[in-house]
Amino acid sequence: MRRQWTTFLRILQYGVRNLSRNAWLTTAAAAVMTITLVIIASTLLARMVFNDTIQQVRQKIDVSVYLKDGIAEEDLQRFITQIKKVPIVTSVEYISKDQASLIFQQQNKTELTRLEALTQLSSNPLPASLKIKVKDPNKIDDLNKVISSDQNKDLLGQQSSNSESQKQAVKRIADVTQFLESAGVISAVIFVIISVLIIFNTIRMAIFNRKDEIEIMRLIGAEKYFIRGPFIVEASLYGVLSAIVSITFVYALLLTKADYIASQGIEIGGTIHFMRQWPVLIVLGQIAVGIAIGIISSLLAMRRYLKL
């Protein structure tokens, strides 16, 4: 057991020593892998941010149902109760004609022409309405059935919904998110391939530079794992170093720019909270990805160039 532990530590030691032998090669390989890991981390975090943003926007979407003037209170209450029973409805707010007028004046306080037009009319032209908040504006069929049922259609004034433009906004955000996600995934895959090739080439050159040493090790009876092990350690260390640099960069960027991003209407709070709550998990995950890329590359290079 002690001998095995000693051998394991020696393999680690040789791997670290090999890494430090060629600084330029190490730097170049680590730089490419760092970029790869930054892209992977950014893609995953961006996905979280955009999903949260879409969720946030969806919650703000409402359906407005305009009511005829002078409907009976009991009819109104029955209508509201039926609407509330629809599963996707989260809340229903009744806005009276007077409240509608106040809202109009508030929204148009700088539009003097519009305000004047409203005051010059003898009666309040603005209808009462129901402002209905839904979970998903794309699934309002059941709601529409209730609204336009025979029982309720006589209560309706001009039915319009400003949810349509918001639906379009959500769809646009979703489309952009999907595009960015796809672009992120494609970039990540491309850079993973590039990283694998760079590390592959680095290990290939290391094998070539050390072929005399490898030959001697083989002839004096070193086990295959003793010969291969340092190359795997070396490649893994590229992954570890790159992961630390990349995650530091991502954390620094997001945490310092969080306020600016949030001011652009992007919902980043949940992601920042996640990053603050699970830093160890995120770092370990990144290191695991880096090590995986390193090991795969080195195994491929050794399979091709290290015949024992």
Place this chain on the structure above:
Amino acid sequence: MLVLQLRAMILLDRVTKLYGKDSKPALNRVSLHIDPKEFVILVGTSGAGKSTLLKILTREERPTSGKIIVGGIDYDELKDKSVPLLRRKIGTVFQDFKLLPQRNVFENIAFALEIVGMTNREINHTVPKVIDLVGLKGKEKQFPDELSGGERQRVAIARAVVRQPKILIADEPTGNLDPKHSWDIVRLLEKINRYGTTVLLTTHNQDIVNKLKRRVITIDHGKVIADVAQGGYKQG
């Protein structure tokens, strides 16, 4: 045969090696046995089959046919994964020394112990003794390019014997050395043999063979043509 098997340190029984189906055999039904603690010299001209024989003993090559038993290990039953263990049991010295240039004398010798998992403490205890044995005390921190040819070969011998193998194979160890250093190396090999290690030395240095008066096995065109207890050698 069974008695020979039990006694011999190295046993070859009708070993043949062919490179390619229609080529001349590099070894042609070679049979020999070497007892423990023997000092045997293998001679022959270039291309006679000496190197092939050694490569087969260290399992760098496989025989086309024939039986080989070394140190009690039957090569017919030897799996690939056990070859490193075999090589650790046989100390090998090469004509071109095969030292690691970026390691000093101590580290080159220690390397043979590192690969078997010895601790630094054990290494620090063992290596100085072997350095003393080969006469390199005081040169522990020097690197191969700071040593003479003879000194480099001493380092190689030290690395080969530091694990106290039962067999030491020296493949033309004096090939790159001048006469004085050549004799120093041969005397060192004799010293190691006196300690109980079986030594198999290949050379085509007539002078060394004739003065040593040891058992000489002569190989020519892949066949053993002579096996003399206190033999000589004349290059033809």
